[in-house]
Amino acid sequence: MKDEIKTSVSIIGGSGYGGGELLRLLLGHPNVEIKQVTSRSRVGEYVYQTHPNLRKRTQLKFSDPSQLEPADVLFLAQPHGQAQKNIEAYAKLAPRIIDLAADFRLRDADFYEKWYGEKHAAPEWLNKFVYGLPELRREEISKAGYISGVGCNATASNLALLPLVKAGLIDLSSPVFIEIKVGSSEGGAEGNSGSLHAERANVIRTFSAFGHRHTAEVIQEMGVEDVSLTMTAVDLVRGVLATAHAKVKQGVATKDLWKAYRAVANENPFIRVVKEQRGIYRVPEPKILSGSNYADLGFELDERSGHIVAMCAIDNLMKGASGTAVQGMNLTMGWDETTGLEFMGLHPI
Amino acid sequence: MSTVVCPECEAQVELAAGTEAGEIIVCPDCGVDLEVTGVEPAAVQLAPMEQEDWGE
Numbered sequence: 001m002k003d004e005i006k007t008s009v010s011i012i013g014g015s016g017y018g019g020g021e022l023l024r025l026l027l028g029h030p031n032v033e034i035k036q037v038t039s040r041s042r043v044g045e046y047v048y049q050t051h052p053n054l055r056k057r058t059q060l061k062f063s064d065p066s067q068l069e070p071a072d073v074l075f076l077a078q079p080h081g082q083a084q085k086n087i088e089a090y091a092k093l094a095p096r097i098i099d100l101a102a103d104f105r106l107r108d109a110d111f112y113e114k115w116y117g118e119k120h121a122a123p124e125w126l127n128k129f130v131y132g133l134p135e136l137r138r139e140e141i142s143k144a145g146y147i148s149g150v151g152c153n154a155t156a157s158n159l160a161l162l163p164l165v166k167a168g169l170i171d172l173s174s175p176v177f178i179e180i181k182v183g184s185s186e187g188g189a190e191g192n193s194g195s196l197h198a199e200r201a202n203v204i205r206t207f208s209a210f211g212h213r214h215t216a217e218v219i220q221e222m223g224v225e226d227v228s229l230t231m232t233a234v235d236l237v238r239g240v241l242a243t244a245h246a247k248v249k250q251g252v253a254t255k256d257l258w259k260a261y262r263a264v265a266n267e268n269p270f271i272r273v274v275k276e277q278r279g280i281y282r283v284p285e286p287k288i289l290s291g292s293n294y295a296d297l298g299f300e301l302d303e304r305s306g307h308i309v310a311m312c313a314i315d316n317l318m319k320g321a322s323g324t325a326v327q328g329m330n331l332t333m334g335w336d337e338t339t340g341l342e343f344m345g346l347h348p349i
Numbered sequence: 350m351s352t353v354v355c356p357e358c359e360a361q362v363e364l365a366a367g368t369e370a371g372e373i374i375v376c377p378d379c380g381v382d383l384e385v386t387g388v389e390p391a392a393v394q395l396a397p398m399e400q401e402d403w404g405e
Binding site for chain 1: 357358359360375378379380381382398399
């Protein structure tokens with residue numbers, strides 16, 4: 001693609017971890033040019049002073065949000081709650097908007113209020129957005145102007161369940177329990193007393209047994225009503241591992257599961273099945289996914305009881321946030337959905 | 350070239366030319382070891398594999 005026809009993109013709220021990851025991806029994307037990156041608190045500073053991995057790759061400086069100019073694509077990487085207050089103004093600046101926060105993930109205003117404990121500021125916009133996980137809504141995203149973000153824990157959960165739900169193998173009359181281990185970058189760049197090194201290092205802490213907000217995305221997208229997500233912080237910076245416990249329908253065997261998982265992997269460039277019989281990496285692990293947009297899926301079935309353990313590992317900042325956002329941009333722009341997302345991760349790491 | 354069905358995951362597994370009975374091949378999908386038990390017609394069965402156990 002020639003320089004003069006590159007697509008202009010801007011990022012609102014570029015100083016957080018999600019914004020930094022977006023910058024890293026977009027700077028390497030062959031079809032786009034970053035026009036502006038805003039940060040209310042860091043106006044005038046070079047972006048590499050906040051995101052040091054970008055040094056020598058860009059001389060961009062953070063802009064004042066009030067100076068935002070029109071662009072072809074606008075990424076919203078602000079804290080939750082900001083986008084819904086300003087969406088009318090943003091929509092005047094760009095024909096395509098991709099929000100990374102939770103403002104437009106849910107389609108129903110009452111459902112939003114139930115899970116977020118407050119009324120939505122722009123309920124009329126909820127149905128203008130498409131849920132942004134391509135593995136679930138590729139066709140809709142490719143035709144959409146407004147694409148929502150995805151919750152990192154929700155993404156790991158939804159993808160862990162996807163082959164089972166899509167093939168109709170899961171017994172939805174039984175509850176689904178999803179244990180989720182999460183790294184510290186999920187907490188964002190603002191920090192709190194719990195993110196102090198002395199408190200966070202070496203941690204294995206179940207900080208949310210029930211009721212995490214991302215549960216709503218699993219109910220909405222998977223159609224599974226009786227589902228619980230339990231969150232445990234572990235000593236990682238990046239990474240999510242979702243381990244779902246469910247029952248399969250009577251008569252479902254391992255061979256049926258292989259067919260279902262193989263079908264999902266064949267349809268989705270970033271889905272891999274990890275169920276090895278040899279070596280160290282026999283099941284999905286977030287460790288080797290740092291910086292990559294892959295989601296690794298695995299499963300084990302107790303054929304005697306019908307109890308299935310379905311696993312999904314992702315990098316929360318990539319498949320769980322910015323990587324999926326760029327994948328959504330690729331789809332809505334009509335580009336190959338893997339463009340700019342080819343990094344395959346590191347080993348050892 | 351002969352094709353067999355993996356007894357573990359039902360993937361289609363191609364046997365390379367010259368494969369002989371008694372050889373161990375690996376399923377490209379699920380990674381199990383398969384012992385070739387016949388070539389005309391081609392047939393395989395699961396071969397024993399070492400299991401991982403860190404619980405002891």
